[in-house]
Amino acid sequence: MTQHISRRTTMKTALGVTGGLALGAQPAAAADTATSSDTATAAGELTLWYTRPAADWERESLPLGGGALGASVYGTLASERLVFNEKTLWTGGPGAAGGYDHGDWSSPRPGALASVQRRLETDGSLSPESVAGELGQPKRGYGAYQVFGDLVLDVPAAPTAPDPSYRRGLDLATAVATVAYTHQGTAHQREFFASHPGRVLAGRFRADQPGSVGFTLRYTSPRKDFTATASGSRLTVRGALQDNGLRFEAQIEVRTAGGSVTARTDGTLTVRGADSAWFVLAAGTDYADTYPDYRGDDPHAAVTRAVNDAARRPYEELRAEHESDHRALFDRVSLDIGQQLPDLPTDQLLAQYTGGSSAADRALEALFFQYGRYLLIASSRAGSLPANLQGVWNNSTGPAWSADYHVNINLQMNYWPAEVTNLAETTAPYARFVETLCAPGRRTARKMFGSKGWVVHNETNPYGFTGVHDWPTAFWFPEAAAWITGQLYEHYRFSGSLGYLRATAYPVMKEAAEFWLDNLRPDPRDGKLVATPSYSPEHGDFTAGAAMSQQIVHDLLTSTLEAARTLGEPPGFRTRLEDALDALDPGLRVGSWGQLQEWKADLDSQEDEHRHVSHLFALHPGRQIAAGDRWAEAARVSLTARGDGGTGWSKAWKINFWARLHDGDHSHTMLAEQLRASTLPNLWDTHPPYQIDGNFGATAGIAEMLVQSQHGPIEILPALPGAWPRGEVRGLRARGGVTLDITWSGGRASRIALTASRTGELTLRSTLLPGGETTLRATAGERYLFT
Template sequence: MKLRAFVFLISICAFSQEKDDLKLWYNKPATDWMTEALPIGNGYIGAMVFGGINEEHIQFSEGTLWSGGPDSNPNYNFGIKEGTYKYLPEARALLKEGKTREADQLVKTKFTGAIETGSRYNSEFGDYGAQQTMGDFYIKVNHLGEASNYKRSLDLKTGLAEVSYTVSGVDYKRTYFGNYPSKVMVYHFESSVATNYEIRFVTPHATVKEVLEDSVYIFQGKVADNGMAFETRVSLKKTDGNVSYKNGVVYVEGAKDITLEHTAATSFKLSYPKYKNPRFKLKNTEALEGVSKLSYDDLIEEHVLDYSNLFNRVSFSLKGQSFSDVPTNTRLKNYVKGNQDRGLESLYFQYGRYLMISGSRPNTMSMHLQGKWNNATNPAWAADYHSNINLQMIYWPAELTNLSECHEPFLDYIESLVEPGKLAAKEFFNADGWMVNTMCNAFGYTSPGWGIPWGFFPGGAGWFSQHLWDHYDFTNDKQFLQDKAYPIMKESARFWISYLTEDENGKLVSVPSYSPEHGGISSGASMDHQIAWDVLNNCVKAAAVLGIDDDFTKRALQTRDNILPPQIGSWGQLQEWKEDVDDPNNKHRHVSHLFALHPGNQISTIETPKLAEAARVSLNARGDGGSGWSRAWKINFWARLNDGNRAHKMLNQLLTAVETKTVSMDNSGGTYANLLCAHPPIQLDGNMGGVSGIVEMLLQSHSGIIELLPALPDAWQSGEIKGLKTRGGFEVDIIWKQGKIIKGQIKGSPLAKGKLKINDKTRTFELNKKGIYIF
């Protein structure tokens, strides 16, 4: 089948229900990496394409390239300060005596994680390290004259980025994509006449070797502070031009067609405690050997088949205006001005799924704060793995939007933290099980951060464990639950069984604790209690599935039921701490004490209406501002409170066009011209939290009932969404008009049963022998 016919067929068959053109496009090249360049990826590598006319710029990062860690400092010990637990009784006694200032000072002095900093490290965080850019390719195009008919685009249907323009009557076109099956990035340049190109690679890291061998450019380098080795290769064998090399520049002369096949690997392996892979170069050799017999058309066909197998599982369209003929940056600005662009909302939803597919595939490194896209050696917050909301939010859409495979790298990363997390739990708190705190790196750092209060958050492992349970709950993979999820969840639960202590009323509380990045020391931050309840509750459910009834199960149930429950405070708010000290005028971006509402399920409008109303009071008090991820989380909160119009208002807020490039953690959140979330700076959590929030508006299943349109806003009176997943392993398609479901179906295992809430009425259902229930 001819390539164009193939791509066309894929698009028509899979997207006949998706009415809007799912394409980001611009009429100018990008001049800024963070706000304008377009992301592509194959799970291993994330690249940003600028689309320059006279010179193309492609920046890329490979997910395992990190500074810091054991090889940067012989004394690196995962941040652990041995014997810190000896100060725990004193901290608890001070809090019991009401000496909060003294307790806070003790924790700040003794309970911080250890890092070594200095000018010899790549990152400001020293031996903690940071995710690293690998470098930049610059491809100079030797043509003269002004460009016309310029267009730069990213097609979400096919996962192809393109640049096209005309210079002096000559047509130029470029196509870029990440091919996951063959583990290569592909950059294709074509022109209507023979053209000369110059290709050079620039990296901030030390050069070990740079050569051109048999039309393959090879660069080997190392990270300065830890010596981590890496290699990137680009094959130029598929060109009709002549290839030569001199002084670090690859020259291609007289080419109408060039296909650059790009791969990269590092000496890192996600394996505690050494994190080493000495045979990493073989990955590049094998990848390029694997594509040596594939034509460009073969590569693009392989990519589109693989990509569309995931992307096409979900389609989403809303009745209303769509301005797909307007450049995306202009479209975004118009949306904020009140332009009712329903197509932009569905585009944003599918863009998040595109980013998930591009950045997180089986056997690749987990996405970090920026996904797989990083252009710095000292990026904001180390481009690391934050456990107090950010990393979890990045993976919220994985199960919901039928991308369970894309969840796997995060689940593997969680598993890698268990052993160092046990050491940290023992040395800091003399506790059983494992924990992580706010900041986690590629090298098993699970200790508290080096600053208080932001760095103190032992709840991270419990929250991570929710993702393990969810992966089972959405897939019904009992083998996964038994072999991987339950053992990790159990160890996290054992930490809380050890750490929680009785208060004056006999209730179990978390002492000492801090609500994430907000407020002072407490004798029980509500989020800690809610996370502990969640992981213990999930362990009880998992044990029931696996037929386990032992001493741990009984202890988990007893502990869960004795944790201090969510409290309602003096002005009707859900308390953020055990102490009733919430400030109704505080607009802080974190609303951590609503974890029990979302992503937890301890609070609901049906089962606990008073607590749900208290959550509403707290949410109203915090307001609609915040950083990008904060606005995204609020979409999910309001959806769980069944307030579709408020959730949609928060989606509007999330899609606020942001043009500043400064760092801000207060009320500057929104979306850049390339639709990446502005924290600011760039963070992927807002994109993914926005996708999750859209799903929560249209479909919820956390209560054990599949609830359709639980928070439908007035703006979305008619539409359809197909392929969403629910807990219990079901897949749901729905079509609605004038706010009411008119048609739909549920798919799953033959004869599977469940409960369905449709148009405010609850019914039971059973799938037929083909695994389908039509309503």
């Protein structure tokens, strides 16, 4: 095979480890390497833009984020509005007005769980209402994510309506939002960004005529739990949530070139006659992610320090630092699928999308792919909570589903694109969040199940809610801990960091596995170990051994056993895992009409089009099913019967399912369905309402069409749709520590460049290779070319 491979040693400094996460960066000195900023950005293909201000937060505002801090930009002229958020501003938890119990049973229920299990053994199934009546309880002190407030800049000299010169945009490559317009012969420009290294939101107003910038800056909030005061050039907002006493603070400092800044007694700042003016905003709370109190230091010192540090620097320096930080992540991946962006605002581009093969359709698809990566960078950086149901963005005190962390798929889906699209660092908040669930999860395992290990059910919050509530079809899902820990193991499979596996992933995996070793029960019908009671998310009746439950537990025990062997764990625990896997019902059965069964009994209906297709977990994100095997064909039958409808996140999952089945055309059909029917004008995914997991799921699905490695071998273009006959992708990652650049034409790969970040044996599958496959011994820091 060496005649098909050329090798060049690359700069090993391009590969590294930060915070225990393998970076997997593109080789810095490769002559045949380009970044997306060299190509797509120059053509404007990574910009969302509009010809009028936003009139609706959910549908039209443009999101900025630096991890913990986020903002949504309206671009309104006479009264610019930025809705801003700090991810730890949550009601509920310890100190909540109605009390808080982590979802654990508020009083002992001896025998309740065993009673439900006996009834299932006798009756075979139970209604969700029946089980919720025995095992559920109303939520108490759960809380909700809160909007921090609105930063409003009233511009008295601005026009009331935009003219043809108006343009509002968001550049994904620089993570800067802009507003430009001309009024009475003066050109005005505003720009905004959220800096992760600076820990601030920043904005600048400028004009091409001296002395033309003026505004009054003020803070508003739907709550009445704050005071706003202005002194010098700084506005300070301080308060405590009435529900739980959580203290919060924001500070905004204004700087000008020329003109003046005046503080007023009504808590506002007024700029007059400036050539330009800029501001920085920092915000925080006294939340801490430590069980059981979840409280830390008063936010005043940290907020003051962030504002002072940013405000003493030149604006251009702050912006350049932000852009460099963002590009270091974003520019790792570029995608060319034959797109050509027409001169159309993004809302019109979306409205005219057909899902066909036009260059304009390809432009929207490529933009949507990169938008998911942009949103993940913006809403998940080290030192903050993970991305929630709305990332970091929220305009309400009562958002849908509390804008919380649903762990029956949604939180997990948020991080599906992280590894494969070269954003491994964004998983740091996810890993930390999983670790912090262990302490309350141990309490729930002990109080509700009388077992070792840890557990979390259907949904959770930043205050360690690991128990149950009483919504019948969405309260019971003890498999969630097994699923969310599995993604930590996936990070190890991509990075190969033994330190990360030993210190972070394996401890939580082991405890999650111990919970199931204690709680699996033999099914009296065949003696196989099953989860009971078991519920296929939001669908059907309670049974024992539903397919998704069994597949998730199989995945956990398999991964934990692999990790234990890798780390040289003592044989006792390994033997328990091996014995459990031997006795475990795997959750894979072909039913009477050729379908993969959702339940252990053959209960599936061919007319069922439920949005959840949970029993295909073993296909994606699991790895029990491989394209071409008998289970894959049964999964195809099930997926076809469910149809192409569903909510936004459901369609995104189906993109990934069809990609795993190596059906790129159907995967592309699902992408088109999501864009046509489940995407808002600002390209946010809608359930409805807005829910960010669909954005992340779609980005992951596009990557799955191009590269797969879940079974070990690296598959090149496994599900390339016919709509993308030629193209190029650079910077995708594969398990085994590999970064890939792929060029294709006529639906077949014509060039593959592989950069190894660790030394080891790799198997590559592609039609480019003689026989379709090759195995090589890769050396860390070297680049391999296949042509």
